[in-house]
Amino acid sequence: MILSIESSCDDSSIAITSIETKKLLFHKKISQEEKHSSYGGVVPELASRLHAIDLPNILEETKPYLDNLKAVAVTNQPGLGVTLLEGIAMAKTISVTKDIPLIPVHHLKGHIYSLFIEKEEILPLLVLLISGGHTQIIRVESLEKMTILATSIDDSVGESFDKTAKMMGLGYPGGPIIEQLARKGDENRFDLPVPLRNSKLIAFSLSGLKNAVRLTIESLGGIEGMSEQDRCDLSASFQKAVKLHLIQKSKKIFKEEHIKDFAIVGG
Numbered sequence: 524m525i526l527s528i529e530s531s532c533d534d535s536s537i538a539i540t541s542i543e544t545k546k547l548l549f550h551k552k553i554s555q556e557e558k559h560s561s562y563g564g565v566v567p568e569l570a571s572r573l574h575a576i577d578l579p580n581i582l583e584e585t586k587p588y589l590d591n592l593k594a595v596a597v598t599n600q601p602g603l604g605v606t607l608l609e610g611i612a613m614a615k616t617i618s619v620t621k622d623i624p625l626i627p628v629h630h631l632k633g634h635i636y637s638l639f640i641e642k643e644e645i646l647p648l649l650v651l652l653i654s655g656g657h658t659q660i661i662r663v664e665s666l667e668k669m670t671i672l673a674t675s676i677d678d679s680v681g682e683s684f685d686k687t688a689k690m691m692g693l694g695y696p697g698g699p700i701i702e703q704l705a706r707k708g709d710e711n712r713f714d715l716p717v718p719l720r721n722s723k724l725i726a727f728s729l730s731g732l733k734n735a736v737r738l739t740i741e742s743l744g745g746i747e748g749m750s751e752q753d754r755c756d757l758s759a760s761f762q763k764a765v766k767l768h769l770i771q772k773s774k775k776i777f778k779e780e781h782i783k784d785f786a787i788v789g790g
Contacts, residue, residue, distance in 0.1 A: 524548065524588055526595045526617065528578065530610030531602025531630050532655065533565045535577035539588045545641050549585055553577040560695045564685070567603045574609035582613065592623055599627035601656070634788040635663060649782050651773055653789035655681035658727045658769075660776050672776055675727040680765060683729040687736050687761055691754055692746040701758045708752070708759030713739055715764040717771065725775050732764055 529536040533556065539549040555573050559565050597614035599607060618625035635650055648663040649672075658680045660673040678686065681698060688697020693704075715735050718728045739757060743749050749757075777785070 524591050524593060525626070526585065526588070526592050527628070528595070528597040528610040528614050529630065529633075530574045530578065530606050531598045531600075532606060533559060533570050533573075535574050535581060537578065537581045537585060539585060539592075540640070542593060545639070547640055549588060551581045551584060553581065556696055563689065563695050565603070567605050570603060571605040571609055574606055578609060578613055589621070592617075592621055594624045594626055595621070596626040596628050598630040598633065600629055602630065631657060631659070632669065634790065635661065635669070635786075636666065638786055638788060639666075645784050647782050648784045648786060649773075649776065649780060651769065651785070651787045653680045653769075653787065655679065655685075657681075660725075660773060662780060662782070672780070673725045673727065673772060675729070677728050677730040678733060680727070680729065680769070683733055683765065686733055687758075690733075690737055690740055690746075691749065691757065693754070701762060704755045704758035705762045706759075708755030708757070710756075710759035710763040712756040713760035715739070715760050717764050717767045719768070720771065725772055727768065727772060729765065729768070732761070732768075736761055 525540050525542060527538045527540065529538075534552050534554055536550070536552040538547060538551075540547055555565075555570055555577075558569065558573060562569075595614050595617045597610050599611060614625055617623070631652060631654070634652055634654065638648075638650075644666070646663060646665060650661045650663055652659045652661060656679050658675040659671050662670045662672055664670070684698035684701055685696060688694070688701050693700045715732060718732050719726065736757065740746065740749065743753050773785075
């Protein structure tokens with residue numbers, strides 16, 4: 524069994540996986556979203572203190588498995604430095620105490636590895652990775668050989684959702700709120716630009732779209748002048764533009780790579 528620890532941002536998470544069957548035997552996550560919402564974003568020092576409380580509490584629930592561990596894995600990058608240290612410190616302690624290997628994990632690769640939990644590996648594979656801080660298309664030839672084919676040159680999708688929500692006076696985290704409002708909105712009401720639509724550049728860029736949203740909000744009289752329906756329609760129109768941007772750039776890479784299998788991961 525492998526025990527895995529994640530503390531790269533505002534989620535404390537521990538999982539235990541069977542090496543032989545690839546089955547997930549235990550998993551628990553404690554989210555800090557409510558604790559950070561009043562600040563409008565993640566406060567690193569607060570997140571670190573909460574990890575120091577939550578990770579040991581989760582670890583306590585894994586006691587039935589601890590005697591059978593063969594290794595411990597931990598997210599070591601990318602993420603917030605102070606929060607990563609909490610998970611790394613715990614992993615090192617377990618590794619030394621149990622005299623088992625310590626495996627550092629790049630958490631973006633972890634998103635890709637998750638595709639193969641309890642499933643056979645399908646390779647080669649093109650992967651669209653969308654997370655809070657990254658938007659990338661990756662060619663996966665093996666679990667060791669991965670090549671980034673396209674990445675964000677400014678804001679990632681996650682960042683653009685949170686910043687757009689903030690401009691509209693919505694809460695944190697902004698992504699889920701925009702998604703909820705979009706379900707009640709008209710995605711064709713506002714003609715927002717699809718980023719890099721006519722560019723041959725294969726990359727992701729959302730700063731221009733974010734600026735178009737800002738100008739639209741100003742044309743509606745600012746946050747105070749927007750109705751609930753305005754927010755729903757703008758959320759839907761914004762989400763549509765992002766979706767088309769992702770589809771168009773993914774299609775261009777598909778034509779160049781000639782790989783038939785495609786997956787979307789993130790979190």
